[in-house]
Amino acid sequence: MKNKQYKITQNQAFWPVIIFLTIILFNTVMTRGEFLSISIVDGHFYGRIIDIFRNGGKLMILAAGMTMVLATGGTDISVGSVMAISGAIACSIIRGNLLPGLGGSVAAAIIFAVCAGILCGLWNGFLVAQIKIQPIVATMILLVAGRGIAQLITSGKIITINSDAYYFINGGYILGLPFPLYIVLFLVGILLLFVHRTSFGLFLESIGCNSLASKFAGIKVNRYLLAIYTISGAFASVAGLIESAGIKGADCNNAGLNIELDAILAVAIGGTNLMGGRFSIFASVIGALIVQSITTTVLALGVPAAYIRVLKALLIIVICLSQSGKFKVLFGRKLESKKKEAVVL
Amino acid sequence: GSAAPETAATTAPATTVEETETPKADAPATDVGSEKLVVGFAQIGQESGWRDAETMSIQTYASEHTDTVELKFADAQQKQENQIKAIKSFIEQDVDVIGLAPVVETGWDQVFAEAQDAGIPIILLDRTADVDESLYATFIGSDFIEEGKEAARQMAELIGGKGKIVELEGTVGASAATDRKTGFDEEIAANYPDIEIVASQTGDFTRAQGKEVMESFLKSNPDIVGVYAHNDDMALGAIEAIKEAGLKPGEDIVTVSVDGVKGIFEAMVAGEANCTVECNPLLGPLFFETAAKLKNGESVEKWVKSVDGVFTSDIAADVIDSRAY
Amino acid sequence: MKEKLRIKNISLTMTIVLFLVMFIFGSVRYEHFFSLSTFLNLFNDNAYLMIAGIGITFVLITGGIDISISSTIAFTGVFMAYSLQRGIPSYVVIPMALIIGIVVGAVQGSLIHYFRLQPFIVTLAGQFLMRGLCVVISEASIPITDPFFKFMALGRIQIKLGDSKALNGKIYYYVLIFVAVLLIGLYVLKKTPFGRAVYAIGGSEQSAELMGLNVARTKIGAYIISSFCASLAGVVFSFYTLAGYGLQNMGMELDAISSAVIGGTLLTGGVGSVFGTAVGAMIQGIIQTIVTYENLNTWWTKVTIAGLLCFFIVVQRIIAVRAEAMKGKELAAA
Amino acid sequence: MSGQTKLLTMEGISKTFGKAVIALNNVQFELEAGEIHALLGENGAGKSTLIKVLTGVEERDEGEILLEGKKIHPKSTNEAQQVGISTVYQEVNLCPNLSVAENIYIGRAPKTKMGAIDWAAMSRDAKELLKKFDLHLDVSKRLDNYSVAIQQMVAIARASDIQAKVLILDEPTSSLSKVEVDKLFEIMRRLKAEGMGIIFVTHFLDQVYEVTDRITVLRNGTYVGTYKTAELPRMELVSKMIGKDYAVLNQSLKEGQVEKEGTKTGDELISMKGVSHQGSITGMDLSIAKGEVLGLSGLLGSGRSETARVLFGIDQVNSGELYINGEKVHLKHPIDAIRKDLAFCPENRKTEGIIGDLSIRDNMALALQAKKGLFKKISKKEAQRIADEYIEKLEIKTPDADQLIKNLSGGNQQKVILARWLATNPQLLMLDEPTRGIDIGTKAEIQKIVIDLAAQGMAVLFISSELDEELRCCRRIVVLKDMEKAGEVVGDNISEGAVMQIMAGGEK
Numbered sequence A: 001m002k003n004k005q006y007k008i009t010q011n012q013a014f015w016p017v018i019i020f021l022t023i024i025l026f027n028t029v030m031t032r033g034e035f036l037s038i039s040i041v042d043g044h045f046y047g048r049i050i051d052i053f054r055n056g057g058k059l060m061i062l063a064a065g066m067t068m069v070l071a072t073g074g075t076d077i078s079v080g081s082v083m084a085i086s087g088a089i090a091c092s093i094i095r096g097n098l099l100p101g102l103g104g105s106v107a108a109a110i111i112f113a114v115c116a117g118i119l120c121g122l123w124n125g126f127l128v129a130q131i132k133i134q135p136i137v138a139t140m141i142l143l144v145a146g147r148g149i150a151q152l153i154t155s156g157k158i159i160t161i162n163s164d165a166y167y168f169i170n171g172g173y174i175l176g177l178p179f180p181l182y183i184v185l186f187l188v189g190i191l192l193l194f195v196h197r198t199s200f201g202l203f204l205e206s207i208g209c210n211s212l213a214s215k216f217a218g219i220k221v222n223r224y225l226l227a228i229y230t231i232s233g234a235f236a237s238v239a240g241l242i243e244s245a246g247i248k249g250a251d252c253n254n255a256g257l258n259i260e261l262d263a264i265l266a267v268a269i270g271g272t273n274l275m276g277g278r279f280s281i282f283a284s285v286i287g288a289l290i291v292q293s294i295t296t297t298v299l300a301l302g303v304p305a306a307y308i309r310v311l312k313a314l315l316i317i318v319i320c321l322s323q324s325g326k327f328k329v330l331f332g333r334k335l336e337s338k339k340k341e342a343v344v345l
Numbered sequence B: 001g002s003a004a005p006e007t008a009a010t011t012a013p014a015t016t017v018e019e020t021e022t023p024k025a026d027a028p029a030t031d032v033g034s035e036k037l038v039v040g041f042a043q044i045g046q047e048s049g050w051r052d053a054e055t056m057s058i059q060t061y062a063s064e065h066t067d068t069v070e071l072k073f074a075d076a077q078q079k080q081e082n083q084i085k086a087i088k089s090f091i092e093q094d095v096d097v098i099g100l101a102p103v104v105e106t107g108w109d110q111v112f113a114e115a116q117d118a119g120i121p122i123i124l125l126d127r128t129a130d131v132d133e134s135l136y137a138t139f140i141g142s143d144f145i146e147e148g149k150e151a152a153r154q155m156a157e158l159i160g161g162k163g164k165i166v167e168l169e170g171t172v173g174a175s176a177a178t179d180r181k182t183g184f185d186e187e188i189a190a191n192y193p194d195i196e197i198v199a200s201q202t203g204d205f206t207r208a209q210g211k212e213v214m215e216s217f218l219k220s221n222p223d224i225v226g227v228y229a230h231n232d233d234m235a236l237g238a239i240e241a242i243k244e245a246g247l248k249p250g251e252d253i254v255t256v257s258v259d260g261v262k263g264i265f266e267a268m269v270a271g272e273a274n275c276t277v278e279c280n281p282l283l284g285p286l287f288f289e290t291a292a293k294l295k296n297g298e299s300v301e302k303w304v305k306s307v308d309g310v311f312t313s314d315i316a317a318d319v320i321d322s323r324a325y
Numbered sequence C: 001m002k003e004k005l006r007i008k009n010i011s012l013t014m015t016i017v018l019f020l021v022m023f024i025f026g027s028v029r030y031e032h033f034f035s036l037s038t039f040l041n042l043f044n045d046n047a048y049l050m051i052a053g054i055g056i057t058f059v060l061i062t063g064g065i066d067i068s069i070s071s072t073i074a075f076t077g078v079f080m081a082y083s084l085q086r087g088i089p090s091y092v093v094i095p096m097a098l099i100i101g102i103v104v105g106a107v108q109g110s111l112i113h114y115f116r117l118q119p120f121i122v123t124l125a126g127q128f129l130m131r132g133l134c135v136v137i138s139e140a141s142i143p144i145t146d147p148f149f150k151f152m153a154l155g156r157i158q159i160k161l162g163d164s165k166a167l168n169g170k171i172y173y174y175v176l177i178f179v180a181v182l183l184i185g186l187y188v189l190k191k192t193p194f195g196r197a198v199y200a201i202g203g204s205e206q207s208a209e210l211m212g213l214n215v216a217r218t219k220i221g222a223y224i225i226s227s228f229c230a231s232l233a234g235v236v237f238s239f240y241t242l243a244g245y246g247l248q249n250m251g252m253e254l255d256a257i258s259s260a261v262i263g264g265t266l267l268t269g270g271v272g273s274v275f276g277t278a279v280g281a282m283i284q285g286i287i288q289t290i291v292t293y294e295n296l297n298t299w300w301t302k303v304t305i306a307g308l309l310c311f312f313i314v315v316q317r318i319i320a321v322r323a324e325a326m327k328g329k330e331l332a333a334a
Numbered sequence D: 001m002s003g004q005t006k007l008l009t010m011e012g013i014s015k016t017f018g019k020a021v022i023a024l025n026n027v028q029f030e031l032e033a034g035e036i037h038a039l040l041g042e043n044g045a046g047k048s049t050l051i052k053v054l055t056g057v058e059e060r061d062e063g064e065i066l067l068e069g070k071k072i073h074p075k076s077t078n079e080a081q082q083v084g085i086s087t088v089y090q091e092v093n094l095c096p097n098l099s100v101a102e103n104i105y106i107g108r109a110p111k112t113k114m115g116a117i118d119w120a121a122m123s124r125d126a127k128e129l130l131k132k133f134d135l136h137l138d139v140s141k142r143l144d145n146y147s148v149a150i151q152q153m154v155a156i157a158r159a160s161d162i163q164a165k166v167l168i169l170d171e172p173t174s175s176l177s178k179v180e181v182d183k184l185f186e187i188m189r190r191l192k193a194e195g196m197g198i199i200f201v202t203h204f205l206d207q208v209y210e211v212t213d214r215i216t217v218l219r220n221g222t223y224v225g226t227y228k229t230a231e232l233p234r235m236e237l238v239s240k241m242i243g244k245d246y247a248v249l250n251q252s253l254k255e256g257q258v259e260k261e262g263t264k265t266g267d268e269l270i271s272m273k274g275v276s277h278q279g280s281i282t283g284m285d286l287s288i289a290k291g292e293v294l295g296l297s298g299l300l301g302s303g304r305s306e307t308a309r310v311l312f313g314i315d316q317v318n319s320g321e322l323y324i325n326g327e328k329v330h331l332k333h334p335i336d337a338i339r340k341d342l343a344f345c346p347e348n349r350k351t352e353g354i355i356g357d358l359s360i361r362d363n364m365a366l367a368l369q370a371k372k373g374l375f376k377k378i379s380k381k382e383a384q385r386i387a388d389e390y391i392e393k394l395e396i397k398t399p400d401a402d403q404l405i406k407n408l409s410g411g412n413q414q415k416v417i418l419a420r421w422l423a424t425n426p427q428l429l430m431l432d433e434p435t436r437g438i439d440i441g442t443k444a445e446i447q448k449i450v451i452d453l454a455a456q457g458m459a460v461l462f463i464s465s466e467l468d469e470e471l472r473c474c475r476r477i478v479v480l481k482d483m484e485k486a487g488e489v490v491g492d493n494i495s496e497g498a499v500m501q502i503m504a505g506g507e508k
């Protein structure tokens, strides 16, 4: 029993889950229960918790992809721009501005948008793995250019579309639950299965710690780097689809703006070391929920939106400090010395 | 009340009326220097459908009058620095008139002074700048406070003068947001004591945030009867949120918003939105008119008000096809 | 002596050559382009960016990163505008703003150094915090009417090299602040133990520690310099715009970082120069000018800068690989 | 002139890492002015930790340090330097991006009258200083332009130049050639004559007897004793270090020797025909048979590591042919070599070997996992079994397999890497400096393991800078010179002299 307890608290996702639950609890108390209430409206569930899951869908997907990138000691700051590109392509196709031969097919729009995401990811991966450019610089190129490219695709306009099939990506419900949640379950599920059933996870951690030694141990480092940046790009494009389906159009300026920061934040809250090494995708997904729930909290409490940033900042510091080994050492030592004294007494 | 006959004309009143005059206005220009009217325009960026329409209006006018007009256009990507740099390079390029839709009200003293030194007049378009009046030639645009007041009156009429409503604000600090809020809140406070604004938060002028904020409003205030949004995009987001909550937008909760973009007309036709206070973005012709006047040294008023209308769902179906944006 | 700075110098030289090529290209292609004032406007309009860029270069050389600078700029702007509005005189407000910068840097640096937190995350928190506080202080943009600020905003030196209009230009007083920062930056990095320790930490922090350098002081010092320069840039920016506005300069840290990279700074640390960063910022400025003259969609600015970034980074890589290959040969020959 | 004043005394020093690892337990140490004092012990005995405690890199749990009778408690290398303790740490610790001159003088650079760094004076001084070490370098070049050996010399030059009372050298000689070691000793003797106290950590007993005055031995983090070098016979020293009778150890080595003699080599496993790689090796002919221990010998930079790298697919074959089991192969990546049952322990443990933040278990399973491929995951249970097996077999000092490998001492890390490759059950095991920085007891163990493996039919390519080690293990030694094969000695012809002669240039 004791052993088991030890294991649960050791799990990387333990603290993120606790924090998430605390935020929910705090809100529930503050709103006198309203926060937790879930009702059924028009045959689907309705409530703030559902909102968190639906609105946090994009971020959960991005965080899952970002976790692996960070695990290899890299980073992908281009995800927001990739989202803009993917939305721009999908909406342009549906509008018939792009590839009019396809007749505005939603399926084609999704396929092309995801392909574009994969291409962006391949480009990042190519720069990182083959040209050996530092990840932050390599992905900065696409971050800077990506939004411009999206603008050039839409010729600088906001494209609005009219397609119920496309709206479903964000606004649809299956069994009463929002569709984005299923996308998250599907993508993260596959990823988790892949990481845990194969040695992918071990290889990523090993690459993140020491890529040269990993190569010497027989791991095809470049291939894996290429793969994870591609996955990250593909995931970002899916997030872009969700976002553009949500606003029923492509807004290249604002789509995914600064979301890379939130995604990295989510991973950090999940306890993955940003320098590479040990990682947990599940913990990052919880981290994403925490980030989303901060926004929801601020809205629910009617606090001015400006405080979202302040709150996030404070939360980052608190969480990072609590995870910092050094911090634990500094304060743990104090605790221990107290304990020692107690024993002496 | 909304003036239906008037609005029919607002489709592009400035254009229709003035277009005939345009050649006249340009004629003297050709006489003076036998050269084109060179205009530099520093646009904010692409923030909403409304602004796209404004940009289109300017660019279309310029491309239709290539013999008399030359347009240098810079999109500042929502950054004041970029606008300042663009204006400075317009000054270097020695344009005749500079147009600007300022991204914020403040911070224009230096660059306007430089333009003045170079003898280039500045036209402010659709947003004002907080500078000394002598530094710019004229402001062309609507009265945001009046828009807010009008929205308040429309709202009051729709909900019968009482009930709880919520407000979706625009980007914090933007004059359109501040003034539309001021006008609305003042009008409600002054004349409609039974209307209570129970929540007001920023939706950043975007659909996505409009929706998210509205979702939250609906949960903390299930008994609201109306929503006022500082632009149509946020209203469209709010409509989504209302539908998700199992309520009928346009009936259970009425909407009043500002701008008059096509999307909101579609929503009004579908019965999901109630009213939009137009803020006409088709300022291109009026802008070039004024610029030509300035080049020729004619005097212009300090504030050239654009002609705006109010549209309700009753007439939306009739005018939707004539909407240009 | 020649060998030592080879890698850095090649990419810096390329940057300078590129700048000249672009300037000549613009002059040939566009009327009015070739003029002293086009050139001087690069300083007038980018002074704040260059000051902030010089500051962040210190952090980048240590191998860290500081993404809070844009918020620091905005925050100092709002803070000053707000205080001036409350009637506090400018000679109190400006030093206070600079002190805020120092404090922000000291806190961030200490968190990064003493608790071994990631620079990216800590400065991300700093970015959120200060951006949030800006809006907490004031949502609206606050105009500055203080006479000293007005003087700095409008005061300028006319430069007349000849009668032709192209040979006329002006420099605003605040550009002199940039010049001072550049000179001090050059001196500190090249000639002081602190500056050299900055490079040493970028080369290997552990080694620097074991060689007995004061890593804590140097690292925290670098973050202080970065934030201080950001708040100084904030001061210059409020001279430039005579206002404080909380949403100003969003994402500008990327411009500063790109300037540094184009100017030859390696984000892995250990290599870089403040002069390069200044030139990098000028290149970005001139691209923007050309795009405006060409009357292109301004998004081409971003795309071009990204292309340029890509080009420079790849070239740096090639040079580094070459250098390694050369080294192998030299050793083999020995 | 061993003086009367006690320069440095450490008493009752204890240090634990986490809860399980007791690195130092009530250790004492003393150093007199003008003596060279060897600090000896097996891998993981706590030598480096003691030094780190002394110089403030690690905080001690208990104990006192007195320098010239005064209590000191340095919190950082910087403070230690200020009170007069200068150190060269075990791994090279300089900044690769700075010039040689700066690496020597950073932190104490000469200044001009204006207070700015005087670059010209710095270069001049650096040149002057390095001349004492017979190094004539372009001191304005970046340090990473030079080889590890030279970097190590620069580090020593830096430490010796600091006006210190105590100079600490933690395994400074492991990457130095004989000539450079002699140079170093000359300098050490001179500093000693100037009254400096020197602490010298090494695993080369010859060097201990060559330069040191006294010896302090640690074992498992405890203090064993301090002895006058001249009065402590080698045998006794070794048995004090390993805690076993040396005779026993020697016996086991002898057995190895016997087995080696009995080994029969089998069919040819590897054959390189005129293999070249641009910039490293040229026209290499080499063959290795099953069950054979082939030694690769040569001077520093003669291309031994490069040969192994090419064989392992790290560097590609530019010309020539490579056969494994008679089949022509093209190795593009280490995994190709691993799939052909090759294994390689690289010489740079820290950068090419260990995955620092992973556990011992994961480190051991890594190569086997890579060999099996992405989809055939080794279960945690299986990995644990492998780890436990090798921890026992190789006598790795660790509480359990969950420890992070970076927390092990150098020698134990080496054993984990060895285990990683043994777990893949290779046909050819390539060991590049497997005993560098490893204590004599472990060294003997590793040599024994090598011989045992060969007896079981495994081929071993053994690269070592210590000739006697190769002589002991190998039946055939190939000598390289200037990136080419210079000659070969086989069986009874193997002798130090024969190998040296080829190295020196005369073919046979």
Ligand SMILES: Nc1ncnc2c1ncn2[C@@H]1O[C@H](COP(=O)(O)OP(=O)(O)OP(=O)(O)O)[C@@H](O)[C@H]1O
Binding pocket: D017, D018, D021, D022, D023, D041, D042, D043, D044, D045, D046, D047, D048, D049, D050, D090, D397, D406, D407, D408, D409, D410, D411, D412, D437, D438, D439
């Ligand atoms: N940071 C650390 N965390 C945990 N354990 C450590 C740490 N540093 C050293 N140890 C442990 O302390 C013990 C002593 O290590 P130390 O490096 O002092 O050995 P050493 O005598 O220098 O060995 P070698 O000859 O291999 O260098 C070892 O068991 C090692 O695993």
Ligand SMILES: Nc1ncnc2c1ncn2[C@@H]1O[C@H](COP(=O)(O)OP(=O)(O)OP(=O)(O)O)[C@@H](O)[C@H]1O
Binding pocket: C327, C328, C329, C331, C332, D146, D147, D148, D149, D298, D299, D300, D301, D302, D303, D304, D305, D306, D307, D347, D465
């Ligand atoms: N520290 C280093 N930095 C750069 N290149 C190196 C370094 N060490 C070795 N080399 C390269 O490797 C070549 C051959 O060295 P290699 O390591 O193969 O020699 P070796 O005979 O194995 O010597 P040892 O292993 O004893 O150093 C050298 O000529 C050099 O090009």
Ligand SMILES: [Mg+2]
Binding pocket: D047, D048, D049, D090, D410
């Ligand atoms: Mg050691």
Ligand SMILES: [Mg+2]
Binding pocket: D304, D305, D306, D347, D432
């Ligand atoms: Mg070697």
